Amino acid sequence: MKLAPYLLLFLVILSGCESLVTEVPNAELPSTESKLVVQCFISPQTTRINVTVSESVPLFGESDAQGNVIDNATVKISDGTREIIIPYDPASLLYTIDKPPFQIVPNGRYTLTVTDGKRTATGTCTVPQNQALIKSYEIDTVYNHDYPGDTAVKVKMTWGDIPGQANYYRVRASMYVEYTIARGTTLENLTRQRVRNRFSFDWDDTIGRNNFQSDVNLDGETFDSPSGYVSMPTTAVYDFGNGNKFVVRPNWKILSISFFVLNTDEAYYKYHRSLELRGNGENPFAEPTIIYNNIAGGLGCFAAYNSSVLVYQP
Template sequence: MKINIFIFLIVITALFSCDTLVTDVSPDDVPGIGSKLVVQSFISPQAARIYVVVTESIPLFGESNSENSVIKNAIVKISGGGKEVILPYDSTSQLYSIEKASFPIVAAQTYKLSVSDPTRSVDATCTVPANQVTIKSYVIDTAYITRRSGRPDTALTVNAVWQDIAGEANFYRVRANMDVEYSILEGTSPDNFQEKRVRNRFSFNWNDDSGRSEFQSDVNLDGTAFTSPLGRSFLPTTLLYTSADGTKYYAKQKPRLVAVVIEVNNTEKSYYDYHKSLKLADQSDNPFSEPSLVYNNINGGLGCFAAYNNKQIIYRPK
């Protein structure tokens, strides 16, 4: 009987002990849980326009609504070199933008971006890398590759070699696109189909299996030559049309390669860190893995404002 009483007292004591762990917290002591301005902008001397994306984060205890996350009434300013301009909002693209001629970006210059709405304000600075790389060589070829759907197809492949800029820390991103002209059909049935030639740009996807990445740095590799991973992109070949009665039609698109654009960006470290962190977050498929933090350099908000100096080579088939 004494043993039962002793156990009962232990349980009661434990219950009262747990109760003392619950503490009333004043709302004033709870950290801010409201949404923040999210800003993304990457500037370059070679870019035709300056673009700034302004959205807002989801409040800690709020619900996601991507349609309402774009901030349309912000005041967006960029300054540098003794000049400041306000970027207007474009409702079609849902971006703030301005032409290069109105505010040229200069290598080695520092710029400040300021964004505010009626209740919040954020800012960030960046410095454009002074130098461009030298692209030493590139190879454009074809390969017979199985698509994700399991269908084998011919892909255009590309890789490039560039020379590191010696004597300074460098962070690179390599990109490639191809401009292709091809046919589409306008109309609702074979009786009124009309062929139309259109032109679009397609990006190359990089194969990281070789151990190389589209993002590379010259840490312990100063002054050496860098090689891109293998890039792959498929030409449009066949398009499926489904009529109102469910009949399927296949049309040959007769693609013609117009150009391949290979570019190597000499980027700020902030640009490199931000995009690397985004890529790492996208690859975190394991639900039990630790969440990865996305790089941020926006004072008072979230996102990234950074610069790069672009070098490109354009191949046009004869």
């Protein structure tokens, strides 16, 4: 019987909480419309132009299983004199063209137009004129900090800032490796085969450096990249029981390592940095980040970069 007053108090509090919930009729919700979402990055060093076209999800709408990809748009790119239509490729879900009739050139200005008949989105960009000079690089093998006992390749690089102008950079690196894998599914038909694959380095930005950097207050200085890592192929053991094992040691061999410094336009830098900041959910006190947009009539980014490359071959 002594529980009755507490039960009554709980019911009063519960009813008070329910009264705080207000249902808003659909007619009073703010009206929002989906927009075309466009993403395209061009460079003199790439022969293929890829454009992704989708549509945003309205505030109170739902996305479909295809991620709202638009496959019936008309996508055009112009250099100010000539204009080409970029066809849709259903296999890649991209609007793509290899070796377009006109080249992407340094200091060239380009316009991208996307329309689906009822909406039109446009973007313009200018390709940076200069390439950054890669000054030095470091290559080392270390124990993999994610998988103790395994080996990782570690790289770093430095490059010189292009003086007298605002610059935005992104670093990349990739490694071409030959190694041994297993082919087959049973102990009787398993064989060893040598293959070649390219691996991209992941950058460690925990020490303060980032793979995106700008030369604000650093004009003409030498820049350092963060450390990049690639985990090397490891030994695979196929255990069929009763002591029947098939062991494949990768015996990997580095064929080449390519270092890239992308001199990007401001839009490329701001767009990718905003994506990085938006994806950093580890800090619960971080303020929400707005994704950078330079697409008129839509969302997304049309930007350019001019890349320099240095290739190491053992």
